[in-house]
Every structure is written in C-alpha cells, then in structure tokens.
Amino acid sequence: xxxxxxxxxxIAGILALAGALITVSSxxxxxxAMGLLATIFGIALLFLKLNAQFLAAIQVIVYAGAVVxxxxxxxxxxxxxxxxxxxxxxxGKSKVSRGIGGGLLAILAGVALVLLAGxxxxxxxxxxxxxxxxxxxxxGGLLFSRGLVAFELxxxxxxxxxxxxxxxxxxxxxxxxxxxxxxxxxxxxxxTVVARDDRGRPPSKGDG
Amino acid sequence: MDLVIALSxxxxxxxxxxxxxxxxxxxxxxxxxxxxTTGDVVDAxxxxxxxxxxxxxxxxxxxxxxxxxxxIVGPETLEGVADVAPYLLIDRFSLxxxxxxxxxxxxxxxxxxxxxxxxxxxxxEFFPLVLFSTFGAIAxxxxxxxxxxxxxxxxxxxxxxxxxxxxxxxxxxxxxxLKYFLLGSFAAAxxxxxxxxxxxxxxxxxxxGIGEAVATxxxxxxTVAAMPVLLALALTLAGLGFKVAAVPxxxxxxxxxxxxxxxxxxxxxxxxxxxxxxxxxxxxLVGFGEERLMSWGTGWPxxxxxxxxxxxxxxxxxxGRQESVKRMLAYSSIAHAGVALVGVAAxxRSTEDATxxxxxxxxxxxxxxxxxxxxLILCGSRxxxxxxxxxxxxxxxxxxxxxxxxxxxxxxxxxxxxxxxFFGKLYxxxxxxxxxxxxxxxxGLVNSLIGAYYYVRVMVYMYMREPVPGAPVAKPMSSxxxxxxxxxxxxxxxxxxxxxxxxxxMAIAAAARGG
Amino acid sequence: MGALLGNVLEHYVMLAGVLFTIGAVGFLxxxxxxxxxxxxxxxxxxxxxxxxxxxxxxxxxxxxxxFVFFIIAVAAAEVAVxxxxxxxxxxxxxxVHSDDADALKG
Numbered sequence: 001x002x003x004x005x006x007x008x009x010x011i012a013g014i015l016a017l018a019g020a021l022i023t024v025s026s027x028x029x030x031x032x033a034m035g036l037l038a039t040i041f042g043i044a045l046l047f048l049k050l051n052a053q054f055l056a057a058i059q060v061i062v063y064a065g066a067v068v069x070x071x072x073x074x075x076x077x078x079x080x081x082x083x084x085x086x087x088x089x090x091x092g093k094s095k096v097s098r099g100i101g102g103g104l105l106a107i108l109a110g111v112a113l114v115l116l117a118g119x120x121x122x123x124x125x126x127x128x129x130x131x132x133x134x135x136x137x138x139x140g141g142l143l144f145s146r147g148l149v150a151f152e153l154x155x156x157x158x159x160x161x162x163x164x165x166x167x168x169x170x171x172x173x174x175x176x177x178x179x180x181x182x183x184x185x186x187x188x189x190x191x192t193v194v195a196r197d198d199r200g201r202p203p204s205k206g207d208g
Numbered sequence: 209m210d211l212v213i214a215l216s217x218x219x220x221x222x223x224x225x226x227x228x229x230x231x232x233x234x235x236x237x238x239x240x241x242x243x244x245t246t247g248d249v250v251d252a253x254x255x256x257x258x259x260x261x262x263x264x265x266x267x268x269x270x271x272x273x274x275x276x277x278x279x280i281v282g283p284e285t286l287e288g289v290a291d292v293a294p295y296l297l298i299d300r301f302s303l304x305x306x307x308x309x310x311x312x313x314x315x316x317x318x319x320x321x322x323x324x325x326x327x328x329x330x331x332x333e334f335f336p337l338v339l340f341s342t343f344g345a346i347a348x349x350x351x352x353x354x355x356x357x358x359x360x361x362x363x364x365x366x367x368x369x370x371x372x373x374x375x376x377x378x379x380x381x382x383x384x385x386l387k388y389f390l391l392g393s394f395a396a397a398x399x400x401x402x403x404x405x406x407x408x409x410x411x412x413x414x415x416x417g418i419g420e421a422v423a424t425x426x427x428x429x430x431t432v433a434a435m436p437v438l439l440a441l442a443l444t445l446a447g448l449g450f451k452v453a454a455v456p457x458x459x460x461x462x463x464x465x466x467x468x469x470x471x472x473x474x475x476x477x478x479x480x481x482x483x484x485x486x487x488x489x490x491x492x493l494v495g496f497g498e499e500r501l502m503s504w505g506t507g508w509p510x511x512x513x514x515x516x517x518x519x520x521x522x523x524x525x526x527x528g529r530q531e532s533v534k535r536m537l538a539y540s541s542i543a544h545a546g547v548a549l550v551g552v553a554a555x556x557r558s559t560e561d562a563t564x565x566x567x568x569x570x571x572x573x574x575x576x577x578x579x580x581x582x583x584l585i586l587c588g589s590r591x592x593x594x595x596x597x598x599x600x601x602x603x604x605x606x607x608x609x610x611x612x613x614x615x616x617x618x619x620x621x622x623x624x625x626x627x628x629x630f631f632g633k634l635y636x637x638x639x640x641x642x643x644x645x646x647x648x649x650x651x652g653l654v655n656s657l658i659g660a661y662y663y664v665r666v667m668v669y670m671y672m673r674e675p676v677p678g679a680p681v682a683k684p685m686s687s688x689x690x691x692x693x694x695x696x697x698x699x700x701x702x703x704x705x706x707x708x709x710x711x712x713x714m715a716i717a718a719a720a721r722g723g
Numbered sequence: 724m725g726a727l728l729g730n731v732l733e734h735y736v737m738l739a740g741v742l743f744t745i746g747a748v749g750f751l752x753x754x755x756x757x758x759x760x761x762x763x764x765x766x767x768x769x770x771x772x773x774x775x776x777x778x779x780x781x782x783x784x785x786x787x788x789x790f791v792f793f794i795i796a797v798a799a800a801e802v803a804v805x806x807x808x809x810x811x812x813x814x815x816x817x818x819v820h821s822d823d824a825d826a827l828k829g
Contacts, residue, residue: 005730006729013734020742020746023758024758029758036765039765052788054788055791059771059795062795062796063795070803074757075757082819098752101751106748109743112740113744123732124733126731129779132783133779134785138783139788139789143789147295149295154797156222156343157362159229160363160370160800163336168385168804168807169807169810355793376814382808382811386812389808390759394763397767400770401769401770401773408732408736408776408780
C-alpha cells in the first residue's frame with residue numbers, strides 16, 4: 001500500500017536531491033541559490049513528515065527567508081562578476097586534481113553509506129510518538145530549561161558574527177586626503193589596489 | 209552564587225567584551241585618530257587601540273586570576289556546578305585550560321594594543337573580537353556536550369576569521385581570511401555530521417552518555433552499531449585535526465598565519481590550537497575512552513600517532529625551507545601540534561600522566577609562541593615590518609633586547625634547556641616512553657634536531673649577519689604594551705623552565721579530574 | 724517496500740548522506756566562492772535532516788531537535804560572516820574565484 005505519506009517522502013526527497021545537484025553544478029550562482037532553495041523546501045517537507053513542525057517552520061523562515069535572500073543580495077551586488085569563472089579559467093592541473101579528489105571523496109562516501117546501511121533488510125521502523133513530538137512547546141520547553149546554557153552561549157556567537165561581519169565588510173572606510181601610499185597599509189582606493197606589501201615594498205605580484 | 213563563582217572566568221571575559229564594545233561605540237576618537245583617518249566616517253574607537261588593548265588585556269588577566277581563584281576554592285566544593293553540566297563542565301581540567309586560554313588572549317590583546325596603532329590599522333573591533341573569541345575558546349574547553357562543543361567552536365572560529373580579515377585593505381589578509389573561513393566551515397560541517405551519527409547511534413549528545421553507550425558495543429544486548437560510531441570518530445578527528453592544524457589538515461595554516469595581522473596570528477597559534485587540543489582530549493578520553501577504542505590494534509591511537517608523525521615531519525621539513533619568518537613559525541606550529549599529538553597518543557597506557565604532559569606542553573607552547581610573535585612584532589615598525597630572515601639581519605645591533613627575547617623564545621620552541629620548552633618536550637616524550645611508543649619518540653627526537661636548524665638560523669641572522677646595503681630592513685618599534693607582553697612571556701618561559709614543578713603538579717591534578 | 728518508503732530511519736539517513744556527499748564534492752570541485760558557501764549550506768542541511776530523523780527514533784527527548792535549532796542559528800551567522808569576507812575579497816580582487824586567491828604562496 002502506498003499512501004500519501006510515501007508520496008510526500010518521494011516528492012520531498014527528489015526535490016531536495018535535484019536542488020542539491022543544481023546548486024553544485026550550475027554555472028550561474030543565482031541558479032545555484034534557487035537550487036538551494038528547493039533543497040531547503042524539500043527538507044522542510046521531510047521535517048513535517050518526521051513530526052518536526054517547529055523545525056520545518058524555522059527551516060523555511062531562517063534558511064529561505066534569511067540565508068538564501070542574503071546569497072541573492074550578494075549575487076545581485078556583484079552582478080556578472082558573480083559568475084566567477086569568466087576570464088579566469090581554472091588552471092588545468094588543479095582542475096584535474098580537484099576532479100580526482102572529488103571523485104575519490106564520492107567513492108569513499110558511497111562505501112561509507114553502504115556500510116552504514118549494511119544491515120540487510122533490518123530496517124528501523126518509526127514507532128509512535130507523543131502528539132507534542134516536535135511541537136513548539138516541546139522544543140521550546142527544552143531550549144529554556146536544560147538547553148539554557150547552550151542558548152546563552154549562542155548569544156556570544158551572534159554578537160561575534162555581528163561585530164565581525166560589520167568590521168570586515170563595512171565599505172571604504174573614509175575618503176582620505178592622504179594617498180594610499182601615505183596611509184601605508186594598502187587601502188582599497190578608487191577601484192584598484194595601490195598597495196604596498198607588509199614590508200613596505202611595492203607589490204611584486206598578485207596583490208592587485 | 210556558587211555557580212557565579214564557578215563561571216566567573218567565563219562571565220568576566222564575556223562582560224568585558226560587552227563593555228569594550230560599548231566603550232568602542234560611544235567613546236570619543238582620539239585627536240590623533242581623527243587626523244589619521246580624515247574623512248566623513250570616523251570610528252569612535254579610532255586611535256584608541258592602545259587604551260582598548262590595555263582594557264582587553266586587563267579583562268583577560270582578570271579571567272586568568274579568577275580561574276586560579278576557582279582552582280584554589282576547588283570546583284568540587286561548588287554546588288551549582290552541576291546545573292550547567294553537561295554543557296559546561298567546571299572541573300580542574302577546564303580551569304587549567306581557562307587559565308592558559310586567558311593568558312594567550314591577554315598576550316594577543318597586549319600585542320594588538322601595540323601593533324594596531326603602529327601599523328595604522330584603526331580597527332578597534334579587534335579587541336571585542338579577541339574577547340569573544342576567547343570566550344568561545346573557554347566554552348569549547350569546558351564543554352562536555354556536542355552541542356556546546358559546536359557552539360563554542362563556531363564562536364571562537366567566527367571571531368578568528370574576522371580578526372584575520374580586519375585589515376580590509378590588504379589583499380593578503382582578506383585572502384587568508386577567505387581560505388581559513390571556507391576550510392574551517394567545511395571542517396565544522398564534517399564534525400557536525402559526525403555528531404549526528406553519534407547521536408543516531410547512541411541517543412546521546414553528551415560525551416559521558418556517548419562514552420557509556422559506546423562501551424556497550426559488542427555486548428549481546430547492545431543496541432549501538434559499531435559502524436556509525438567509527439565513521440563519526442573519523443569525521444570528528446578530521447574536524448578537530450583541522451583546528452589543531454595537524455597534517456594532512458594543515459593546508460590553510462601557513463597562508464592564514466602569514467596573511468593575518470601578527471597579533472591575530474599569535475591568537476591562532478596560542479589560543480585556537482590550545483582550545484582545540486582541550487576538546488580533542490575530552491572527546492577522545494570521555495567519548496571514545498572505551499578500552500578497545502583506546503587500544504593500539506582496534507582504535508584511534510594509531511590514527512593519532514600517524515597524524516603526529518606526519519605533522520612533526522612535514523612541519524619541520526617545510527619550516528626549514530621558508531624565507532618568511534612568519535611562515536616558518538606557522539610550520540613550526542604544525543610541528544608543535546605533532547609533538548602534542550604524541551602526548552595524546554601516549555594516553556593509551558598511562559592516561560593521566562600523558563594527559564598532564566599534553567596540558568603542560570600546551571601551556572609552555574602558548575607562552576613561547578606568543579612571545580615569539582611578540583618579539584617579531586617588536587622587531588618591525590610601520591612600513592618596515594619584520595617578515596623575512598633578511599629583514600632581521602643585524603637586528604641585534606639595532607635592538608639588542610628584542611633580539612635577546614626573540615632568541616629566548618626560539619630556544620624554548622626548539623626545546624633547549626633551561627627554557628620551558630625543554631621540559632614540555634621532555635614530559636611528552638617521557639609519557640610516550642612509558643606507553644612504549646618508542647618509534648614515536650625517536651621520530652620526535654630526530655624532528656627536534658631538524659627544528660633546531662631553522663630556529664638557530666633566525667638567531668644567526670639576528671646576531672651574525674649584516675643587512676645587505678640598500679635592502680629594506682626592519683626598524684624596531686617601541687611600545688610599552690608589546691614590551692610588557694614580551695617581559696611577561698619571558699619570565700614565564702624562564703620560570704616554567706627553572707621551576708616546572710608547580711605547574712606540572714597543577715597539570716597532573718587537572719588531568720586526574722578531567723579527561 | 725512501497726509502504727515502508729519514508730517510514731524507516733534508513734531512508735532518511737541515506738538521503739542525508741547523499742545530500743552531504745553532494746555538498747562536500749561540490750565544495751571540493753567548484754571554485755566559485757559563492758557556490759562553495761552554498762555547498763556548505765547543503766552539508767549543514769543534510770546534518771539537520773539526519774538529526775531530526777534520528778530524533779524520531781530516539782523518542783521524545785527532543786535533543787536532536789534542539790541541536791538542529793542551534794545548527795540553523797549558527798549557519799545563519801556563518802553565512803553572514805562568510806559573505807562579508809567574500810565581499811571584502813571581491814572589492815580587492817574583483818573576483819569571486821578562489822583560484823584568484825594566490826597572493827600567498829605555499
């Protein structure tokens with residue numbers, strides 16, 4: 001008997017896998033971001049199937065609402081440069097070695113998966129769970145009782161991310177009346193880098 | 209109340225970071241700072257690097273003092289400690305690492321307070337980031353659960369990525385940050401998949417529960433499958449091996465170390481590595497401390513031993529071929545990770561002694577490497593930073609004190625008596641001999657000889673070479689904060705070398721309680 | 724078999740494993756930094772799926788769900804920092820190609 005639940009699993013699984021393949025294979029990152037979005041929705045559907053309603057909602061809100069949107073913003077900001085590969089083809093040797101590395105990893109992972117599932121037909125079937133399994137109350141209650149310490153630690157993480165992201169990405173610092181050379185630490189200036197390397201010599205290669 | 213006392217080092221660092229952030233946001237930029245960055249946007253903290261650095265180092269030293277205080281009171285006597293377990297374990301093992309990490313962070317803050325103003329990097333975000341990164345490192349060293357392990361690891365790592373990338377104008381720094389970020393996130397994802405497999409196999413995320421469940425593998429009524437556990441072990445080792453910069457997970461190290469501002473490099477070498485070793489020991493000994501997993505034939509010790517041999521050999525051989533002193537120190541840090549891994553492998557027999565030797569080694573290494581980077585900073589100044597061997601030629605004539613201090617730290621890193629480094633290596637190799645890992649000891653000794661070559665080479669340049677006429681040379685800077693950091697580190701290197709007993713006893717007590 | 728589909732743990736773990744592998748291979752093979760970051764997100768999503776599936780078997784302790792909650796929070800923070808670094812890199816090099824990260828030589 002194939003019920004609606006089985007169909008949901010198949011659809012969600014195919015959605016997730018197809019999205020993942022598009023993400024890693026598409027040349028245009030915006031397509032990749034859409035693939036990622038498909039994967040995220042697929043996994044959110046699977047969460048529903050696994051009685052994880054709260055996480056399904058969070059998954060959609062945070063990943064689709066924040067992470068993918070952030071990616072799309074950055075891709076739009078970069079414009080055609082986001083394609084990356086244009087004009088700077090991967091060096092031949094490194095492309096080959098990368099391919100071999102990726103292939104080896106895939107084979108290793110395949111072997112690992114076969115070993116993981118290698119218990120023949122003995123499947124672990126899902127049993128019954130309480131009705132509030134995965135509800136906001138159940139997860140939230142745990143989060144603010146036993147998990148409170150980890151929750152507090154996560155606040156430090158978010159502060160670090162906020163300070164760090166601002167510190168690293170804040171645009172050109174000032175319009176200085178000093179030339180970059182006078183300021184001396186290789187500031188970004190009018191689209192090109194007028195840099196000196198750490199020893200104060202002009203850059204020999206690659207800094208520009 | 210007990211809980212506040214027990215957590216005081218962590219709380220001090222966290223609140224200190226918040227205070228510093230506010231000071232930076234609402235403080236007035238110094239006149240000098242404005243004149244340097246004339247324009248429409250001026251950081252409130254511009255030109256205040258020295259003050260903020262001093263504040264950060266005071267906070268971190270206070271944290272270290274509090275760790276000592278909790279140690280004296282005795283974490284066992286504090287009742288509230290159980291409330292935060294298993295996410296944060298307050299035991300002597302944690303406190304020892306808290307002390308070392310705070311010390312490493314304080315060195316970084318002092319060096320940053322001198323380095324950033326000198327090199328006109330008006331990035332006062334540096335200091336809150338150092339504090340929060342240290343906070344994450346302490347949380348990581350204290351964690352007894354995969355959840356807090358992950359959160360602590362990411363807090364520390366995100367801070368470090370940003371510390372490297374702070375020098376926005378420098379292509380090298382940004383590139384270093386990018387490489388480290390990509391590989392670091394990849395490694396974190398590997399560790400996480402390992403965590404998921406462990407949770408699946410055992411039903412626990414706390415290390416004690418995992419350890420108990422893993423111990424039942426093979427028993428007739430066990431529900432724990434061996435395969436996922438082994439796979440999880442491999443993934444966890446890869447992820448943590450990346451953080452301690454063990455070969456073959458080391459590719460990011462030289463680039464990140466070279467591209468980062470030197471104080472951030474010191475932070476990576478001292479704090480990140482130490483915290484990663486703390487959690488590596490805890491995961492291996494508590495989570496995978498089961499007898500068969502800890503035996504030579506069927507468990508992780510041969511893997512750790514292989515990593516140790518590779519790290520020592522590759523680190524030392526490649527370090528000898530570097531032209532940049534900063535890169536040389538990066539490869540030397542890989543080699544030192546290898547030596548510490550010898551101690552980790554030695555936990556198979558005399559578990560407590562070997563753990564204590566690793567703890568002592570990490571303390572010694574933190575002090576020595578922070579001092580070495582401090583001396584490197586002191587040898588250079590704006591536009592004339594000391595990077596390559598040639599830059600250091602004849603520095604002994606221009607700044608004898610800096611050259612002397614640098615030599616002391618290099619001797620300690622190389623492991624010459626009577627410096628601390630000698631005893632660090634001695635105890636690690638001693639415990640390896642006790643565990644009958646003779647091959648590892650021999651390889652380690654051979655590597656120490658190779659290492660001596662490039663450490664001494666720096667001294668040869670400093671004392672015996674004259675700069676090539678016309679070539680750029682490093683001009684030593686003058687900074688009270690860098691000098692005080694170096695003096696503190698030098699005192700510790702000599703103190704730990706002449707009287708290693710006290711701190712070694714503490715390391716033994718820490719190993720007995722935790723691990 | 725048909726009725727079991729989606730009702731046994733192994734299906735979910737296999738799916739998570741395949742997704743994780745796709746992400747890992749994508750990270751290693753692609754050289755566009757943005758795609759590499761997205762591959763890392765794929766890997767984290769696979770981990771989330773594995774945690775929730777395992778939690779379904781381990782009953783009502785909700786530990787796995789809590790872990791996923793934190794992974795999602797950390798992933799968002801990580802992406803923010805990562806994209807900040809990518810932007811900073813792009814400003815200096817005009818590229819998002821990680822082979823252009825070659826100022827530092829090993």
